[in-house]
Structure formats: C-alpha cells, structure tokens
Amino acid sequence: MEVQDVAARLARVHERVRSACSAAGRDPHEVRVLLAAKTMDAPAVRAALLADAAARAAGSGTAPVLLGENRVQELVATAPHLTDLAPTWHVIGPLQSNKVNAALRWADAVQSVADDALALRLSQRVRERTAPLDVWVQVNVSGEPSKHGTSPAEAPDLAVRVAALPGLRLAGVMTVGARSDDESVVRAGYARLRAVRDAVVASGAPGTADADGLSMGMSGDLEAAVAEGATVVRVGTAVFGARPAPR
Numbered sequence: 001m002e003v004q005d006v007a008a009r010l011a012r013v014h015e016r017v018r019s020a021c022s023a024a025g026r027d028p029h030e031v032r033v034l035l036a037a038k039t040m041d042a043p044a045v046r047a048a049l050l051a052d053a054a055a056r057a058a059g060s061g062t063a064p065v066l067l068g069e070n071r072v073q074e075l076v077a078t079a080p081h082l083t084d085l086a087p088t089w090h091v092i093g094p095l096q097s098n099k100v101n102a103a104l105r106w107a108d109a110v111q112s113v114a115d116d117a118l119a120l121r122l123s124q125r126v127r128e129r130t131a132p133l134d135v136w137v138q139v140n141v142s143g144e145p146s147k148h149g150t151s152p153a154e155a156p157d158l159a160v161r162v163a164a165l166p167g168l169r170l171a172g173v174m175t176v177g178a179r180s181d182d183e184s185v186v187r188a189g190y191a192r193l194r195a196v197r198d199a200v201v202a203s204g205a206p207g208t209a210d211a212d213g214l215s216m217g218m219s220g221d222l223e224a225a226v227a228e229g230a231t232v233v234r235v236g237t238a239v240f241g242a243r244p245a246p247r
C-alpha cells in the first residue's frame with residue numbers, strides 16, 4: 001500500500017467528518033477517527049500512521065488517528081512492529097477471557113465490554129498498569145442476533161457497574177450500527193446509543209460523569225453517526241480499501 005493512496009483516502013475521511021459536523025452544527029474536533037486495521041498487515045497500518053503524521057505536520061489540525069483491532073491475534077501480530085510510532089490501540093471486537101492478558105499488553109482501551117464477566121476480568125488484570133484502562137460498553141442497538149453487545153435496556157446498568165470497578169475508566173458506549181440501506185433505520189440505532197450514553201452520564205453514579213464517548217459509524221455511514229453525536233468513528237475500507245474476502 002502506498003502512503004500517497006492512503007493519505008488521500010484518510011484526507012477524504014477527515015473531509016467527510018468535517019462536512020458532517022458542519023451540517024450538524026458540531027465542532028469537528030469533537031470527532032476522533034479510529035482506523036479499523038482488521039486483515040491489514042503492519043506495513044499497511046504503518047503507511048496509514050505515516051500519512052496521518054504527515055497531514056498533521058502539514059497543518060491539518062486533526063487529532064492523531066486511533067487504531068482498532070477486532071482480534072487479539074491480529075493485535076499481537078501487528079502492534080509490536082509499530083511501537084516506534086506509539087499509536088493508541090483499541091480492541092473493537094469480542095474479547096475472550098483467555099485473551100485478556102495478551103490484549104492488555106498492547107491495548108489502551110477495550111470498546112467491546114458487553115458483560116460483567118469481561119469487565120471483572122479486565123479490572124483484575126489491569127492492576128499492574130500505571131494508568132486505568134479505558135473501557136466502553138458495547139451495545140447492540142439493532143437487535144440483530146449476529147451482533148455482539150448488551151441490549152439498550154440493560155446497557156445503562158451494566159455501564160454503571162463497569163464504571164465502579166477499580167482500574168477501569170468508563171469512556172462511553174460503542175455500537176456496530178444496523179446493516180441497512182435505509183438511513184433512517186441506521187440513524188435511529190445511533191440515536192438509541194446516544195440515549196444510553198445520556199442515561200449513563202445522567203445517573204450520577206461514580207465514574208460516569210466523563211463517560212460521554214459515543215463510538216459509532218463506519219466507512220459507509222459515518223455521516224449518520226456524526227449527525228447523532230459520534231465522538232469516535234471507526235473506519236476500515238474507506239482508508240485501507242476493500243478487505244480480502246474471509247477464507
């Protein structure tokens with residue numbers, strides 16, 4: 001992958017975020033871009049990080065991109081090759097308890113906390129760290145059975161319990177949006193996630209006051225997510241190009 005290609009695509013993503021913010025009357029600095037690196041090897045991810053650094057050096061005014069991996073196996077394979085660039089890694093896929101230690105070696109945040117068991121496990125294992133681990137509660141806003149996440153009804157209580165655990169800092173809530181061509185369906189799901197976030201922050205429970213993050217929106221629908229208040233959009237194909245078909 002050429003740095004120039006990826007640079008142009010990354011610039012286009014930032015442009016989309018900017019115009020979606022302007023349409024919604026939002027400040028583009030409220031929205032962070034996370035690159036979903038699944039199936040991409042370390043050189044491809046490096047090209048994206050270098051393109052990002054070059055754009056910022058040239059005055060783009062954008063915050064550094066975040067990186068996300070769905071699978072711990074890929075995180076562990078890629079992250080060691082990029083330590084010189086000190087990226088911030090988020091786990092964005094389901095995390096099995098037997099992979100927690102490996103994930104914590106590289107991850108700065110886990111966006112896919114969907115039950116108490118994983119939250120407890122993370123809390124127990126992060127103690128050696130100097131800084132708390134950022135965690136996000138993943139919510140299945142569409143109810144599609146294939147999707148990971150707790151239900152919108154159960155999410156606020158789970159988030160309150162997670163926020164109270166030692167070693168963890170609740171950053172917000174995350175979702176993978178509905179798979180639909182109907183933008184109103186997709187937007188309604190994102191509005192549902194925002195309502196969950198608002199309920200968590202309004203709870204006044206310990207550790208929830210700053211848990212105002214909303215991680216939602218991908219390459220195909222980031223405009224809808226920004227319109228509904230996304231603070232992190234997660235893009236893969238828009239920056240890296242199409243992924244190889246799964247074997």
Ligand SMILES: *Cc1c(COP(=O)(O)O)cnc(C)c1O
Pocket residue numbers: 036038070092093176218219220234235236237238
């Ligand atoms: C792959 C993935 C993305 C990015 O999807 P694109 O459609 O390639 O932008 C975002 N979030 C999660 C959880 C993903 O698995």
